[in-house]
Structure formats: C-alpha cells, structure tokens
Amino acid sequence: MSDPEYDVLVVGAGNAAFSAAHSAREQVDRVCVLEKAPAAELGGNSYYTLGSMRATYGGLDDLRPLLDELDEREAATFDLPPYTVDDFAADMLRVTRGRTDPTLMRILVEDSFPTLQWLHRHGVKFKLQSDNQVFEVNGRKKFWGGGTIATVGGGIGLIEQHLTEAKTTGIDVRVEHQMTGFLVGPAGAVEGVVCRTPAGEVVIRAKAVVLASGGFEADARLRAVHLGPGWDTAKVRGSRYNTGEGLMSALGIGAQAYGNWSGAHAVAWDINAGPYGNRVLTNKLQRHSYPFGITVNIEGRRFVDEGEHFRNYTYAKIGSAILRQTGGLAYQIFDQRGVGLLRTDYGHEGASQVVADTIGELAQKLGLDPERLERTVAEYNAAIGEGTFDPTTLDGLRTNNVEPPKSNWAQPIAEPPFVGFPVGCAITFTYGGIRIDEDARVLDQGDRPIPGLHAAGEVVGGLFYENYPGGSGLMSGAVFGRRAGATAARYARSRA
Ligand SMILES: Cc1cc2nc3c(=O)[nH]c(=O)nc-3n(C[C@H](O)[C@H](O)[C@H](O)COP(=O)(O)OP(=O)(O)OC[C@H]3O[C@@H](n4cnc5c(N)ncnc54)[C@H](O)[C@@H]3O)c2cc1C
Structure with missing residues (x-):
C-alpha cells in the first residue's frame, strides 16, 4: 500500500475538530481537517456559540493570565467566587441526575482549566462574561452560575482563531468534503475515509482518524426516530450540516452507541x-x-x-x-x-x-x-x-x-x-453518540478500541443526559479533542 497521505485526518471543522488537529500537530507533521460545509459556512455549531466555556478556577488571579480583554478598573468591582472541581462535578451530577459517565465527567472537569491554558497557547483568546453572567448588587458586579469565561469574538472569534492557528502550523483544511464512510483495513483498523465532494467521490488515507462531526440534530428524520414525535418540527439553532453521517458510519463499523439517544439540548x-x-x-x-x-x-x-x-x-x-x-x-x-x-x-x-x-x-x-x-x-x-x-x-x-x-x-x-x-x-445538539475511553479511542460493543479511530465533541455520548450545564459543550470538545488528537498522533507514529 502507498504511504497514507496524512498522519492524522480529522473529520469536521468545529471546536472539537480543531482542538484535535492542534493537538495532533504537536506530534506529527501531516494533519488534515475535512469539512462537509463550503468555506462560507465553516465552523459547525461552534461558530454560532457565545464562546462560553465552563472551566474551574480559584479566582480572578487564576484567570488573569488567560484574559486578552480585561478592564482592571471594572475588575476591581467584580465578585468572582471560585468554581472548583467539586462544584463542576456536582453540577454535572445534579443536572444529569447522576447518569453522566463518571470517567468522562471526571476528565471533563479536571482537564477544563488546563485545557483553557492549552487553547490559549494555541491562539484562542478569552474574556470574562461580564455582560450576561453578572448582576450588580450593592455596587458589586457578581458572577453567578459557573459561566464566567468566553472566547473573544464569541463562536465567530473562536473559529477565526482556530483557523489562524491551523494556517500558521500548516494544517490542511479541505472544505466541501462530506465524509460518507470509513476505509477499514484487513485487520479491522480504520485507515482513512471516503468523501463526497463537488468533484466526485474521493478516498483519503491516513494513519489515524479523529471523528469530530457533531450530532444528528440537523436531520429531521433522525430526530423523529430517536428523540420522538414532534422533534422533526423543531428548528435547528446552529449548523444545517450536522446530519449524523459520521456518527452512523462509526456505528456501521461496530462502534458502540452510548449515552442519551432520546435526549437533546x-x-x-x-x-x-x-x-x-x-x-x-x-x-x-x-x-x-x-x-x-x-x-x-x-x-x-x-x-x-x-x-x-x-x-x-x-x-x-x-x-x-x-x-x-x-x-x-x-x-x-x-x-x-x-x-x-x-x-x-x-x-x-x-x-x-x-x-x-x-x-x-x-x-x-x-x-x-x-x-x-x-x-x-x-x-x-x-x-x-x-x-x-x-x-x-x-x-x-x-x-x-x-x-x-x-x-x-x-x-x-x-x-x-x-x-x-x-x-x-x-434544538442545539443531540446527547446520544458513540463511546470513547479516557484516551478518546472509539470503543466497540465489547469495550475494545477500534484501531485507528478516535472521537471528540458532540459525536461522543455519555456525558449529558436530559440536561446540561451551560458552557460544557465547547469545553468537552476541547478537552476530548485535545486527547483524541494526542492519542491519534501517538497511534500514527507507532505505525510509521
Ligand atoms: C446557537 C448556539 C449557541 C451555543 N452556545 C454555546 C456556548 O456558548 N458554549 C458552549 O459550550 N456550547 C454552546 N453551544 C453548543 C456548542 O455549539 C457545541 O457543544 C459544540 O460546538 C460542539 O462542537 P463540535 O466540534 O462537536 O461540533 P460542531 O462545532 O457542530 O462541528 C461539527 C462539524 O462537523 C461537520 N460535519 C458534519 N458531518 C460531516 C461529514 N459527514 N463530513 C465532514 N464534516 C462533517 C459539520 O459541518 C461541522 O463543521 C451552542 C450551540 C449553538 C447552536
């Protein structure tokens, strides 16, 4: 077989995908992001967000080094109580009524702050949400509800910052590439993907693949099938391109369905x-x-x-x-x-x-x-x-x-x-997805990793059930995207 075109191929171009791509690029040279949408609609649901990212911190002093926009005079009027690992974990357990996967949840919570720092090193800019997450009481501006940090420029800024970093580090971004299936080698390893493009079907080979293609919320039929009657009539809050092909293709090669398939944000x-x-x-x-x-x-x-x-x-x-x-x-x-x-x-x-x-x-x-x-x-x-x-x-x-x-x-x-x-x-996104382990490797029905396949973002199930603490979607994409990219790059290097 000829040498694969890429070390790591990432499917999707939202926050989870770019996080995976930056992380992979820290270890390997040839990284590509494949996106179904045209360039003018790039960025997935992540583009439409406020950029709010739920993360733990001890106080303003922890956050200050990450803040690209901070008015120190205004900051002197803030009451910013700490948001600890225990607070975040308690919020996840309460809103999901204890059903969140304990391993994935722990990783999300404990990696949240280090992942903010890591994103910042990769060019993502942060600010405090001092407009919509603050009320003034007795002359003090008090933050509430754990939604403290957001990206500068919201979701639009976040995607621009990811794209700039990708360009700087030489990550290929190919738009109008709709992934329709996986290439699976004789030993059962994922060795690339098949895409529909304006020029016809193309096959792209890679040593490892990260699936970050979002949920199925933009497909009315899948909504009716999995979420129930009436959901086909719901409006879609974000991208029209998250129609579940990546998710269904993964199930088709034996990935384990996991999480709250009848639930959605x-x-x-x-x-x-x-x-x-x-x-x-x-x-x-x-x-x-x-x-x-x-x-x-x-x-x-x-x-x-x-x-x-x-x-x-x-x-x-x-x-x-x-x-x-x-x-x-x-x-x-x-x-x-x-x-x-x-x-x-x-x-x-x-x-x-x-x-x-x-x-x-x-x-x-x-x-x-x-x-x-x-x-x-x-x-x-x-x-x-x-x-x-x-x-x-x-x-x-x-x-x-x-x-x-x-x-x-x-x-x-x-x-x-x-x-x-x-x-x-x-509808924002669907909660059901595929199962990953702590290294973001996709698991089969027997909890064994499918070689070469990793996943992050809303395509992954198990974290959110029935409800969700605001700002956790981008954070989960970043935390598990970072892990998926690192694991995929290690796997790619092992196949060199
Ligand atoms: C209006 C709105 C506001 C929100 N605000 C916030 C917020 O402030 N904070 C927060 O944490 N969360 C927020 N969310 C939720 C957040 O958007 C998601 O949790 C997060 O963006 C998911 O990231 P992702 O990378 O998994 O998915 P996405 O960003 O949706 O990326 C998936 C990508 O995969 C592409 N794709 C799909 N199928 C294929 C295919 N077959 N081949 C190739 N590419 C494919 C899509 O086009 C898309 O670019 C908001 C969502 C919306 C819609």
Missing part, C-alpha cells in the same frame, strides 16, 4: 427564526431570561418552574418543555422589573415581541385568551411568598400553592408596560 428561541442558525445573529435568537418572568402556553397556563435553578442549568431543557405544548408554542411574559434584567440578546433588531399596558391587551396582541392570561397572572402574583429578590443567588423567593411552582426569583408581574416574547423550541 434544546432552548427557547424566537418564534420567527428561520429553520437553521443565522450566521449574523448566531446565538442572539435565544430567549434565556425566563427566570425573571413567567412562561405560558397557548392556553395561557404556566407549565414549567421558571425559577428552578440558574438558567445556566435549566435553559437546555426548556426547549423540550415548549415542544410538548400545543403547537410547540410558548410566551415569555415580563413586567418592567423583569425587562430590566433581560439578557442583551432580547434587544436585537427584528426580535419578536409585543408590548401592552395591561395583561388583557398583551394577551390579545399575542393571540391568547385575555381572561385566562389575567387569571394565570393573578394566581401567580397571589402565590408569591416572603423573601428578598436577588438574581445572583438561588434566593428562595418562591410561590406557594400554585402549579407548577416558581422556586426562585418570583416577583409579581405588576409594573406596566408588559412585554411578551413568543418562542418555540430550537
């Missing part, structure tokens, strides 16, 4: 958004400030505990709750107290919203039954207990004797004008 999303992600607005179509108002369905009834926890720990499951309502529709309702706390995303040009001086008028403008909505608001207001509102803690300001309860931040909806935002469900 899905959010509240502007009702008038298009069917797929918008490359200009990216994440701004999300509607994450529901803890500071109430959310009702088309019948005008509340259906979810809007204040169950910080939104970083509930927003990924609220999309599913909305999808289960009549027509997959919901309406977020705020008074002026809530409006003052809305994320900046709500203010983008063209955001779907309705304003009215009374709840009855708001209902009419939203197409809801005015009497019913007035009753819902009155019952909710009357059920609010004693307490002090504090958006930076789980303040326990809750309702009593109303179903469902609102467990925190329950302030009356009473100060006009009232504002309503119609929302639907948009």
